[in-house]
Amino acid sequence: xxxxxxxxxxxxxxxxxxxxxxxxxxxxxxxxxxxxxxxxxxxxxxxxxxxxxxxxxxxxxxxxxxxxxxxxxxxxxxxxxxxxxxxxxxxxxxxxxxxxxxxxxxxxxxxxxxxxxxxxxxxxxxxxxxxxxxxxxxxxxxxxxxxxxxxxxxxxxxxxxxxxxxxxxxxxxxxxxxxxxxxxxxxxxxxxxxxxxxxxxxxxxxxxxxxxxxxxxxxxxxxxxxxxxxxxxxxxxxxxxxxxxxxxxxxxxxxxxxxxxxxxxxxxxxxxxxxxxxxxxxxxxxxxxxxxxxxxxxxxx
Numbered sequence: 584x585x586x587x588x589x590x591x592x593x594x595x596x597x598x599x600x601x602x603x604x605x606x607x608x609x610x611x612x613x614x615x616x617x618x619x620x621x622x623x624x625x626x627x628x629x630x631x632x633x634x635x636x637x638x639x640x641x642x643x644x645x646x647x648x649x650x651x652x653x654x655x656x657x658x659x660x661x662x663x664x665x666x667x668x669x670x671x672x673x674x675x676x677x678x679x680x681x682x683x684x685x686x687x688x689x690x691x692x693x694x695x696x697x698x699x700x701x702x703x704x705x706x707x708x709x710x711x712x713x714x715x716x717x718x719x720x721x722x723x724x725x726x727x728x729x730x731x732x733x734x735x736x737x738x739x740x741x742x743x744x745x746x747x748x749x750x751x752x753x754x755x756x757x758x759x760x761x762x763x764x765x766x767x768x769x770x771x772x773x774x775x776x777x778x779x780x781x782x783x784x785x786x787x788x789x790x791x792x793x794x795x796x797x798x799x800x801x802x803x804x805x806x807x808x809x810x811x812x813x814x815x816x817x818x819x820x821x822x823x824x825x826x827x828x829x830x831x832x833x834x835x836x837x838x839x840x841x842x843x844x845x846x847x848x849x850x851x852x853x854x855x856x857x858x859x860x861x862x863x864x865x866x867x868x869x870x871x872x873x874x875x876x877x878x879x880x881x882x883x884x
Contacts, residue, residue: 586817589810593826596807598833601675602842603803605667607795611785613664616796618773621656623800624808625770628763631805637757639764644754651752652765652812655745657772659738666734669727671844674717676834678735680857683865684710685743690819693747706863713856720849746823749815758812766804831858 608616632639639645667675684707714732721728749761814823831854838844 586814589814590826593807593810593814594829594833596803596810597679597826597830598676598837600799600803600807601663601667601672601834602838603795603799604664604675605672605842606791607799608664608668608792610788610792611796612781613668614773614777614781615785616792617661617664618770618777619796620799620804621660621766621770621773623797624804625763625766627801627805628759628766628809632759632763635759637759639760639767640754640756644752645756645760645764647752648749648754648756648761649764649768651745651748652761653768653772654748655742656762656765656808657769659741659745661773661776662734662738662741666731666738669731670721670724670735671838672842673831673835673838673844674721674732674850675735677717677831677854677857678714678732679739679742680831680854680861681710681714681736682739682743682746683861685740686746686823689743689747690750693751706860708860709863710857710860713853713858713860716849716853716856720847720853746815749812750819755816758809758816761812762804762808765808 604616607620611619663675687703688707714736718729718732721732754761811823814826835844835846835850835854839846
């Protein structure tokens with residue numbers, strides 16, 4: 584039951600996060616918004632650690648895990664904050680729908696999982712077709728929108744790298760410790776990045792930007808990241824990435840309803856192609872598992 588509740592919570596958070604990211608950066612800029620979110624999240628997680636009287640571990644595998652988590656928290660999140668300036672928020676979630684495909688590909692190469700069957704390669708091709716369709720829509724919006732798609736693709740790839748790396752290390756430490764350790768490594772890099780490339784405290788910030796930043800720091804980071812890494816401990820890397828199967832549709836509809844983001848034929852077609860690729864990927868994955876568990880027909884009577 585806990586697993587299902589964690590999945591539902593992560594899906595809802597991933598559906599709302601892209602719009603909150605976009606709103607939080609309007610005014611103060613994406614670097615301040617990202618650094619502010621991580622500062623709030625770090626404080627919240629340190630408080631939670633204190634309440635639960637849980638200590639961070641500092642052995643070699645724990646440190647490697649924190650480093651792997653920071654690839655997502657710093658590398659992936661910084662890329663998506665930058666990209667969200669140029670594309671509708673719903674597109675972020677749709678492109679992140681490629682996460683299971685990238686995770687499966689990296690799992691095959693890094694964890695030696697059987698993820699490169701002909702059927703799954705067909706799913707990868709369908710996913711690429713979906714991105715290409717979105718890319719065509721982006722070119723109609725301008726050069727910056729195309730850069731935004733590339734930014735989200737880089738962000739998705741870095742999250743896949745982080746996910747598979749954490750599974751490969753297999754440190755068996757609590758999810759709360761993983762996220763807190765990753766944030767403690769990432770926060771100084773965020774502050775240094777903001778100080779180097781911006782360094783200006785925002786003179787004004789709308790209530791929506793401030794509320795979005797607080798929501799991202801307190802809920803999406805503190806709750807969302809911990810639940811994500813909790814699922815990663817309990818489930819395979821590819822299964823955890825499947826939360827992106829539901830959240831893109833919700834994010835698109837939310838962006839359209841609340842932020843008046845356009846829903847063109849190309850956007851819908853690209854989204855359907857990516858979701859179709861995910862469904863195909865999951866279908867072939869289940870078929871392969873069924874074949875491996877099926878007893879041979881020539882068992883002696």
